[in-house]
Amino acid sequence: MSLDTDMNITGTQARAAADSLRLTSSETKSEALCAMASQIRSTASTILAANAEDCTHAHTKGLSEAMIDRLKLNPARIESIAKSLEDIAAMTDPIGLIDKTWTQPNGLDFTKVRVPIGVIGMIYESRPNVTADAGALCLKSGNACILRGGSESTRSNRAIHAALVSGLTQSGLPAAAIQIIQTTDRAAVGLLLQGLNNCVDLIIPRGGKSLIARVQKDARIPVLAHLEGLCHSYVDGAANVDKALDIIENAKLRRTGVCGATETLLIDAALAADFLPQIYARLSAQGCELRGDMRACTITPDISLAADEDFRTEHLAAILNVAIVDGISGALSHISEYSSGHTDAIITEDPAIAQHFLNAVDSAIVIHNASTQFADGGEFGFGAEIGIATGRLHARGPVGAEHLTTYKYQLRGDGQIRPK
Amino acid sequence: MSLDTDMNITGTQARAAADSLRLTSSETKSEALCAMASQIRSTASTILAANAEDCTHAHTKGLSEAMIDRLKLNPARIESIAKSLEDIAAMTDPIGLIDKTWTQPNGLDFTKVRVPIGVIGMIYESRPNVTADAGALCLKSGNACILRGGSESTRSNRAIHAALVSGLTQSGLPAAAIQIIQTTDRAAVGLLLQGLNNCVDLIIPRGGKSLIARVQKDARIPVLAHLEGLCHSYVDGAANVDKALDIIENAKLRRTGVCGATETLLIDAALAADFLPQIYARLSAQGCELRGDMRACTITPDISLAADEDFRTEHLAAILNVAIVDGISGALSHISEYSSGHTDAIITEDPAIAQHFLNAVDSAIVIHNASTQFADGGEFGFGAEIGIATGRLHARGPVGAEHLTTYKYQLRGDGQIRPK
Numbered sequence: 001m002s003l004d005t006d007m008n009i010t011g012t013q014a015r016a017a018a019d020s021l022r023l024t025s026s027e028t029k030s031e032a033l034c035a036m037a038s039q040i041r042s043t044a045s046t047i048l049a050a051n052a053e054d055c056t057h058a059h060t061k062g063l064s065e066a067m068i069d070r071l072k073l074n075p076a077r078i079e080s081i082a083k084s085l086e087d088i089a090a091m092t093d094p095i096g097l098i099d100k101t102w103t104q105p106n107g108l109d110f111t112k113v114r115v116p117i118g119v120i121g122m123i124y125e126s127r128p129n130v131t132a133d134a135g136a137l138c139l140k141s142g143n144a145c146i147l148r149g150g151s152e153s154t155r156s157n158r159a160i161h162a163a164l165v166s167g168l169t170q171s172g173l174p175a176a177a178i179q180i181i182q183t184t185d186r187a188a189v190g191l192l193l194q195g196l197n198n199c200v201d202l203i204i205p206r207g208g209k210s211l212i213a214r215v216q217k218d219a220r221i222p223v224l225a226h227l228e229g230l231c232h233s234y235v236d237g238a239a240n241v242d243k244a245l246d247i248i249e250n251a252k253l254r255r256t257g258v259c260g261a262t263e264t265l266l267i268d269a270a271l272a273a274d275f276l277p278q279i280y281a282r283l284s285a286q287g288c289e290l291r292g293d294m295r296a297c298t299i300t301p302d303i304s305l306a307a308d309e310d311f312r313t314e315h316l317a318a319i320l321n322v323a324i325v326d327g328i329s330g331a332l333s334h335i336s337e338y339s340s341g342h343t344d345a346i347i348t349e350d351p352a353i354a355q356h357f358l359n360a361v362d363s364a365i366v367i368h369n370a371s372t373q374f375a376d377g378g379e380f381g382f383g384a385e386i387g388i389a390t391g392r393l394h395a396r397g398p399v400g401a402e403h404l405t406t407y408k409y410q411l412r413g414d415g416q417i418r419p420k
Numbered sequence: 421m422s423l424d425t426d427m428n429i430t431g432t433q434a435r436a437a438a439d440s441l442r443l444t445s446s447e448t449k450s451e452a453l454c455a456m457a458s459q460i461r462s463t464a465s466t467i468l469a470a471n472a473e474d475c476t477h478a479h480t481k482g483l484s485e486a487m488i489d490r491l492k493l494n495p496a497r498i499e500s501i502a503k504s505l506e507d508i509a510a511m512t513d514p515i516g517l518i519d520k521t522w523t524q525p526n527g528l529d530f531t532k533v534r535v536p537i538g539v540i541g542m543i544y545e546s547r548p549n550v551t552a553d554a555g556a557l558c559l560k561s562g563n564a565c566i567l568r569g570g571s572e573s574t575r576s577n578r579a580i581h582a583a584l585v586s587g588l589t590q591s592g593l594p595a596a597a598i599q600i601i602q603t604t605d606r607a608a609v610g611l612l613l614q615g616l617n618n619c620v621d622l623i624i625p626r627g628g629k630s631l632i633a634r635v636q637k638d639a640r641i642p643v644l645a646h647l648e649g650l651c652h653s654y655v656d657g658a659a660n661v662d663k664a665l666d667i668i669e670n671a672k673l674r675r676t677g678v679c680g681a682t683e684t685l686l687i688d689a690a691l692a693a694d695f696l697p698q699i700y701a702r703l704s705a706q707g708c709e710l711r712g713d714m715r716a717c718t719i720t721p722d723i724s725l726a727a728d729e730d731f732r733t734e735h736l737a738a739i740l741n742v743a744i745v746d747g748i749s750g751a752l753s754h755i756s757e758y759s760s761g762h763t764d765a766i767i768t769e770d771p772a773i774a775q776h777f778l779n780a781v782d783s784a785i786v787i788h789n790a791s792t793q794f795a796d797g798g799e800f801g802f803g804a805e806i807g808i809a810t811g812r813l814h815a816r817g818p819v820g821a822e823h824l825t826t827y828k829y830q831l832r833g834d835g836q837i838r839p840k
Contacts, residue, residue, distance in 0.1 A: 251837075
């Protein structure tokens with residue numbers, strides 16, 4: 001069978017599954033998610049064997065140790081995949097929730113109700129747990145999905161997918177509700193991005209810059225993309241210094257590889273001579289490199305001079321850019337120029353300045369007096385997340401099951417006709 | 421100056437205007453909208469003269485009378501443009517409205533608040549009033565916009581645009597908040613669809629099928645499209661016949677050229693022998709042609725036989741397709757196959773069947789016991805609308821000022837750091 005035909009069948013089956021999921025009860029979806037969790041546990045040895053093969057091939061192909069670590073599963077990681085499925089099962093079903101109801105003067109009743117999007121195509125790299133999380137979040141929100149994982153984790157993804165399908169069919173749901181693209185032919189991605197003859201409603205890419213760029217260039221259907229997290233923390237002149245030191249340390253170093261990690265520290269010139277030497281001492285003692293602008297290097301000469309490119313780089317490492325700015329307006333212009341619109345924070349005891357920052361900064365998440373590392377669906381109370389959207393349409397910030405929905409209007413009348 | 425440079429300047433200016441609109445108060449926006457209304461009234465003779473030139477050229481170019489009628493302005497239409505600006509001024513500002521607030525156990529406060537999208541590119545045909553409506557709805561929702569009207573209404577659009585800009589500057593708002601593309605070079609549209617170096621966040625096309633198709637093919641940024649309204653009305657076996665007759669007459673004939681007009685009537689076989697002759701008599705007396713499937717033609721032989729293509733056609737004329745179906749399940753399969761997902765209605769006195777229809781039909785608007793012609797932002801209470809979205813992402817159904825917004829999360833803490 002040609003790749004074209006094969007992919008179109010995948011699309012048609014997904015659309016049919018979506019039609020059935022739209023009317024599936026919350027109970028059945030939860031039952032299926034719990035059955036998937038059991039199946040993940042009972043087939044753990046198969047999954048681990050498949051993953052061991054993936055890791056061997058990754059070594060042969062010379063993948064970095066960091067990538068192999070992300071790829072590698074162990075019994076604890078398998079248990080955490082199963083647990084996550086059960087957590088999603090226990091969450092409130094976002095489908096059927098009512099956004100709003102009202103009645104017009106002619107007696108027509110309006111209900112704006114949450115419904116599934118339909119079919120979601122998910123393209124991702126590396127971590128095999130994404131297979132389970134994405135499949136589960138789509139099912140919870142009544143969407144069928146077509147998954148395409150990275151080639152390095154093909155075997156692990158297939159083994160996990162088999163467990164998910166077994167959970168679906170045990171609960172009487174169509175196996176096509178969660179499909180995985182079996183071929184490693186990259187042309188399959190191209191076809192998916194064209195929408196498989198209107199059988200795919202949304203593409204969610206999750207991975208490196210080049211993957212996202214390809215998806216945004218080639219997609220002919222809507223995309224919910226996760227781009228960079230080039231996050232800023234601004235320490236205002238009215239900041240409490242001790243609080244600011246703790247927050248900046250956490251925002252940079254708790255985990256350096258997450259998208260909510262602060263990449264650039266902005267310090268109000270009014271406080272810089274006091275604050276910069278202290279934060280430099282605290283961070284460099286923990287192996288963090290600081291790269292500063294001229295003003296920062298003048299205050300603390302041990303800091304190396306940053307290039308403009310540094311301020312445009314999501315380091316995802318123990319490297320912190322530092323710029324000295326003139327108060328809130330200096331901070332706002334720097335952020336407006338360099339922020340990726342993901343998460344930006346202010347540390348200040350002045351409520352008016354804080355509120356101005358929260359209004360003026362045009363990012364998905366804006367924070368007063370806390371670490372940028374709170375940019376995470378779990379910390380928002382959303383349960384598992386499928387990513388953090390950096391676009392402006394449909395969903396912004398952490399994307400959980402509730403964001404994988406759309407709405408429709410149900411109008412109820414008693415014979416109303418519209419006047420001429 | 422090259423078109424490229426010119427368009428990029430337009431984009432940069434729009435982005436700067438959007439940065440300023442984001443922080444503009446509701447009062448200032450309303451003031452500007454009222455100033456625009458006054459300006460439309462005080463420059464009415466200029467606008468009418470420009471429009472007369474457009475109409476002359478349209479005649480010369482041999483445009484249809486229907487198109488020229490849509491293009492033509494008169495004092496009443498000018499007044500209605502001004503009145504619409506004042507209505508939009510009086511509406512609640514959607515910016516700053518709070519969707520949700522909550523507090524996590526660590527004390528972090530979350531506020532999900534409505535903010536503008538940014539810069540909206542609007543591409544439309546024919547009616548010059550769209551220039552004012554689109555500009556006003558974008559301003560109300562804090563968005564800058566770049567308008568590109570049809571070539572046939574260039575002079576009218578420019579004259580209306582001049583009045584809008586005068587209203588903006590009188591209120592201290594940047595003139596670039598509402599820009600119009602002056603060149604008639606079609607390459608300008610191509611550049612707009614590429615997003616002008618990330619200076620445009622959303623494209624809204626409004627016009628015929630070929631315009632929408634071009635936009636969907638060429639756009640590299642999100643699109644909120646209005647496709648066809650191929651709407652169905654299903655008369656169930658448990659319908660009240662008199663109510664059904666009134667509803668169907670209105671749904672088809674109140675106005676045949678609107679997207680909410682019913683194109684296909686589905687009749688439950690249980691009621692067809694009773695209902696079809698009556699609706700046939702009622703509609704054909706008013707010059708409406710019926711095209712039926714075999715079963716319909718058997719019951720009422722005067723009805724001409726429909727081709728499958730008829731059931732896929734948005735007639736926008738006094739032509740009604742009729743199919744006899746076997747109960748609700750027959751109606752659902754027909755709608756699933758042929759509906760454009762815009763608006764579909766059921767007429768029945770059985771509440772359980774009605775609820776099943778409202779749940780199962782996957783359209784933006786689903787209606788029980790009322791005319792499909794209620795598919796209109798004004799009838800929903802949204803005030804002016806920029807169109808009716810037929811996609812599934814971001815906004816569905818009538819798009820008013822509240823749908824031209826997105827959200828951000830404001831987090832307020834007191835020194836919270838995230839545990840390892």
